[in-house]
Amino acid sequence: MSYIEVNYPTDKKEFYEMLKEQLQLYIGEETNQTAILANVSSVIAQAFPEANWVGFYLVDGEELVLGPFQGKPAVSRIGYGCGVCGTALKEKHSQVVEEVSCFPGHIACDCNTHAEIVIPLLDKENGNIWGVLDMDSVIPGYFTEEDRIGLEQAVELL
Numbered sequence: 001m002s003y004i005e006v007n008y009p010t011d012k013k014e015f016y017e018m019l020k021e022q023l024q025l026y027i028g029e030e031t032n033q034t035a036i037l038a039n040v041s042s043v044i045a046q047a048f049p050e051a052n053w054v055g056f057y058l059v060d061g062e063e064l065v066l067g068p069f070q071g072k073p074a075v076s077r078i079g080y081g082c083g084v085c086g087t088a089l090k091e092k093h094s095q096v097v098e099e100v101s102c103f104p105g106h107i108a109c110d111c112n113t114h115a116e117i118v119i120p121l122l123d124k125e126n127g128n129i130w131g132v133l134d135m136d137s138v139i140p141g142y143f144t145e146e147d148r149i150g151l152e153q154a155v156e157l158l
């Protein structure tokens, strides 16, 4: 399938409707988790030009391990309760961080990052977290509550 450039609307509701359509298009009938998460990280990165890192950390025992992503190389393992991702895992809810330097224990992967959002990925059958979607932006306060809600709905496609 060849990628067709899409122009995302500025209205957030319409933006997330289009994002979900695009994600569904690239998830399709695929069942391999690596292939799905690789394309999902790419589709989201295309939709958020101001995001400098978009990717997944997956639960591996007590900690998180790096999954498919778009952006600069990143830390491969994050402990339970550590950083923004490990906090999302521990608290079982999304984290919206306006300024990462103000987040206690933030793990810096790119010194240009200011804002971050982390969305837990929930098993539909038992509610357990099996990973997180992590996004960074160089723009302070970039991610909003609308993004949290939109992204939480988007990852339900996974």
Ligand code: SME
Pocket: 053, 074, 075, 078, 082, 083, 084, 085, 086, 105, 106, 107, 108, 109, 116, 134, 136
């Ligand atoms: N900042 C994250 C670490 C991963 S990088 O942002 C890609 C954290 O504090 O958990």
